Amino acid sequence: MNGLLVGRSAELAGLVRVLQSAAEGVAGVALVGGDAGIGKTRLTAELVSEARERGFHVLVGQCAELGDSLPYLPLADALRGAEPVVREAAAAHPMLGQLLPGMQSAPSTGLTQQRLFGSLLGLLADVQPVLFVIEDLHWADRSTRDLLVFLSRMVQSEQVCVVGTYRTDDLHRRHPLRSVLAELKRLPTVMGVELGPLASGDMSDYVATLGEMGAQELDLIVARADGNPFYAEELFAAVAEGDSLPDGLASLLMTRVEVLSESGQRVLRAAAVAGRRVEDELLREVSGLPLAEFEDAVREIVSRGLLRVDGYGYTFRHALLQEAVYTDLLPGERTRLHAAFARLLTSPAELAYHHLASHDLTGALSASAEAGRLAERLGAPAEAHSHYDRALGLWERVEGAAALVGETRERLAFRSAVMAADSGDNHRAIVQLRALPPTSEVSERLAYYLYEAEDQPGAIAAAERAVESAEDQAALARALATHARTLLWSDRHRDVEAVTARALETARAAGVRDAEAGALLTLATYVELRGDRDKAHELIEAASTEGSGDLAMDLRARFHHARIHYEQGLLAEAAEVADAGIRVAFENGLNWSNYGTDLRFLRFLIHYVAGEWDQAEAVASGFGARVGTLPEAILSSFALFIEVARDLPAVGERLSRLRPFWYSELAAYMSRGLAAEHALWHGDPATALDHVRAVMAPMVNGEASALRMAAIGLWALAELGTTEGADDLRARARRAVDSGPIVGPGALGPEGRAWALRVEAEWHRVHGRLDVELWRQVVEAFDFGFVYEVARARWRLAEALLAAGDREGAQAEWDLARETAAKLRAAPLENALAELGRRARFGGGGQGDGGLTAREIEVLRLVAEGLTNREIAERLFIAQKTVSVHVSNILGKLEVSTRTQAAAAGRQRGLLA
Structure with missing residues (x-):
């Protein structure tokens, strides 16, 4: 590499900061832009050197000007050139292993791209710390751009630094990278570096x-x-x-080429047609020179610094040089060289590129179809769709196209449509399918995509055509399963049972497991909505018993199996099923797929409900460190359950990140509901009530989610001392109990029934009545395993018993609640119970602790050791302000005025043992 790094110290320092942050466990991304030749590669090379000195594993991959012809080229490039330990780790992930030389493509079992992305995330976690450099993103294929977005959003606490480079002078107004860069640069952990002229x-x-x-x-x-x-x-x-x-860089570059011998120019022109990199043997064959003459020519080129030796071949020292030589070729010369490469290459994608460039339409058609199949197996649906569409565009211009491709035009168009949908372009898939003859398979997929696009009438009509035109039992089974799914949320939902019964009979007779599983899951949803949870549970268990061959279907079944257990209050069983589902997701690289994520959400909730809060907090630590999309906002909201209940300092910052997403009902329900609880714990019931009203305003009558919100709203009204709006909140909660979302009475699970009772108890509290029996029922209802809510209900039950004159019973409930709150480290509840204990003059469970909470005793012991508030905060991993509040509470409860007196009082009461 020529020259030292000059004039880029500030840019390098910025990149090193991202690298250092990654080393400390905060992953980061840097995007380095600048004109061609401005020094992007030189700068990243310096960073690579720095990373290696710091013990990083380094992956460097380069995009090629072939664009979408070669999916995941920079990833494959990086893995092939990686250290042996990284290649071995990659080979252990089948979806990554197939990018390595000599590895066979894995058979598709669905969610191929998501599995590849998840596998890469797993690899980066396995071999960290890692620096992953992707050069020349302006040439990146669609799947590589998607991969960059995925990594930028998903790597969080891993020791991973991702750096991408791109040419700013190549980014025209409609370049596909522009929108990606704009999206990524809004993320707080993505740094943009623009290199200007020196x-x-x-x-x-x-x-x-x-x-x-x-x-x-x-x-x-x-x-x-x-x-x-x-x-x-x-x-x-x-x-x-x-x-x-001469004037201009291109002219200058060509003057350096023209001084080469005739053989040297011939070899360099052939190399330019190959692209930025070419293998030695391939270049020799295309050049047509005898071995000795070829080697002399290459030696001359390398000595002049035009090509560099790179493994088993050569690379141009700069892309601009390759572009200048290629542009200077005569049209016929360019066509002949492309044809020569096409005769020698075996990669379908490269073959398609060179056949097209050499105007060989027959070769281009065959290679494009094969390149599409390869991209499909690699998990690159956008590139597969592009290749298939190119083949379809050539179809009418090539005689005997079906024989060349090995399938009919209709079949290839169908595959193209499916790949369009898999890449997220449902609209394109629907357009292509509508242009095809309406076979059962075509109509079934059309119904599926229309259903996802929320065109319910169109989906039902297409599904009915699929059923009517089914040519065999397998097609009929899949058509019926999809038809049942399209009916589920329509005004024809009562037909679901009959259609699923026929689908199940047909699927079992034909041995079509995926259709059987799909029909079972649809029927399970239907009977659950009618209130028959036991039947739903049986159906989902049947769908989960053996794999369907479709990973998405299998994970969906496992999620709903665990969810039904959870909603029935069977926490141990729910945890077991969820853990099994999470293992399947992890083993297939699907941690971040829709159902892989849902399973981890559910596992978090099981930990939370079961009182396993340290485990829940550990799971939640990875939830939504970056909030740029609605799914990320919903993910981030889950962490608030623990953060609010423990009054962690992160609550305020997380809520501020989530505020822009409160337009979504689900995001608002999750985060604003917990924001309301946070406000109540901090003595601001008016703000809490505002949150509750905002969340409940768009809710449809009868939604079960109204129960929890109504209970929080009534809590706020009780604190405000007003009954205004209380009757409406109770009425909305009762409608959720009395009516289901589709038909008949909705059957609430144990948690729903507990919240319904809590609403009634809170409503009486708003009206000044502390109903002992009602609060006792709330305690019993939550006692299916919801540890925290039992403790909160005991707090209110203790208040009611105290008001009724049963002091002994009140203290018994208070002691149990304090024990749970201390175990959970639920600071706000601990403080509320301490306040109740002071008012009631309860003893400290026989310990004479003056009403101190478990956390306050912990702080008192550190005060007695002579630690400052800052040192205590560091020791307990809490905010210094929180420590100050605890110390003030301790002084008040022990009725002393100094820290020294507090320590002495603590010793007298035996609290420092």
Whole structure:
């Protein structure tokens, strides 16, 4: 590499900060942009050197100008050139292993791209710390761009640094990378680095590092280079060789090529047609030179610094040089060279590229179809769709197209549509399917995509056509399963049972497991909505018993199996099923797929409900460190359950990140409901009530989610001392109990029934009545395993018993609640119970602790050791302000005025043992 790194110290320092942050466990992304030749590769090379010195594993991959022809090229490039330990780890992930030489493509079992992305995330976690550099993103294929977005959003606490480079001068207004860059640069942990021209002083320093020259030549080069280091290097080489200096970089580059021997120029022209990189044997074959003459020509080219030796082949020292040589080729010369490469290559994607460039339409059609199949197996649906569409565009121009491709035009168009949908373009898939003859398979997929696009009438009509035109039992089974799914939320939902019964009978007779599983899950949802949870449970268990061959279906079944257990209050069984589902997701690289994520959400809730809060907090630590999309906001909201209940400092910051997503009913229900509880714990019932009203305003009557919100709203009204709105909240909660979302009475699970009772108890509290029996029922209802809510209900039951004159019973409930709150480290509840204990003058469970909570006793012991508030905060991993509040509470409860007196009082009461 020529020259030292000059004039980029600030940019390098910024990149090193991202690298250091990654080393400390906060993953980061840097996007380095600049004109061609401005020094992006030189800068990242310096970062690579720094990373290796710090013990990082380094992956470097380069996009190629072939664009969408080669999906995941930079990832495959990086893995092939990685250290042995990284390649071995990659080979253990089948979806990554198939990108390595000599590995077979894995058979598709659904969710292929998500599995590949998840596998890469797993690899990065396995071999961290890692620096992953992706060069020339302006040439990236769609799947690589998707991969960059995925990594930018998903790597969080891993020791991973991702760096991408791109040419700003290539990003025209409609370039697909522009929107990706705009999206990523909004993320707080993505840093943008723009390299501008070097200042004249820096350029003089840089040119001086290239070699000796006179002052006049130095001034000439600096003036002509216009701040571009690569241009300066080429000018220096021309001056050193005594060449004249034509205007423009392209002309200058070609003057350096033209001094080569005829053989050297012939080899270099062939290399330019191959692209930025070419293998030695392939280049020799295409050049047509005898071995000795070829080797002399290559030696000449390399000695002049035009090509560099790279493994088993050669690369151009800069993309601009390759582009200049390629552009200078005569049309016929270019066509002949592309044809020569096409005769020798075996990669379908490269074959398609060279056949098209050489105007060989027959070869291009065959290779494009095969490239599509390969991209499909690799988990690159966007590229597969592109290849299939290119083949379809050539179809009418090639005689015997069906024989060449090995399938009919209709079949290829169907595959293209499915790949469009898999890449997220349902609209394109629907358009393509509607243009095809309405076979059962075509109509079934059309119904499926219309259903996802929320075109219910269109989906039902297409599903009915699929059923009517089914040519065999397998097609009929799948058509019926999809038909049942389209009916589920329509006004024809009563037909679901009959359709699923027929689907199940047909699927079992034909041995079509995926259709059977789909029909079972649809029927389970239907009977659950009618209130028959036991039957739903049986159906989902049947769907989960053996794999369907469709990973998405299998994970969906496992999620609902665990969910039904959870909603029936069977927490141990729910945990077992969820853990099994999470293992399946992890083993297939699907941690971050929709159902993989849902399973982890559910596992968090099981930990939370069961009182396993340290485990829940550990799971939640990875939830939504970056909030840029609605799914990320919903994910982040889950962490609030623990953060609010423990009054962790992160609550305020998380709520501020979530506020822009309160337009979503689910995001608002999750985060604003917990924001309301946070406000109540901090003595602000008016704000809590505002949150509750905002969340409940768009709710449809009868939604079960109204129960929890109504209970929180009534709690706020009780604190405000007003009954205004209380009757409406209770009425809305009762409607959720009395009516289901589709038909008949909705059957609530144990948690729903407990919240319904809590609403009634809170409503009486708003009206000044502390109903002992009602609060006792709330305790019993939550006692299916919801540890925290039992403790909160005991708090209210203790208040009611105290008001009824049953002091002994009140203290018994208070003691149990305090024990749970201390175990959970639920600071707000601990404080509320301590306040109740002070008012009631309860003893501290026989310990004479003056009403101190478990956390306050913990703080008191550290105070007695002589630690400052800051030192206590560091020891307990809490905010210094929180420590100050605890210390103030301790002084008040022990009725002392100094820390020394508090320590003495603690010793007298035996609290410091």
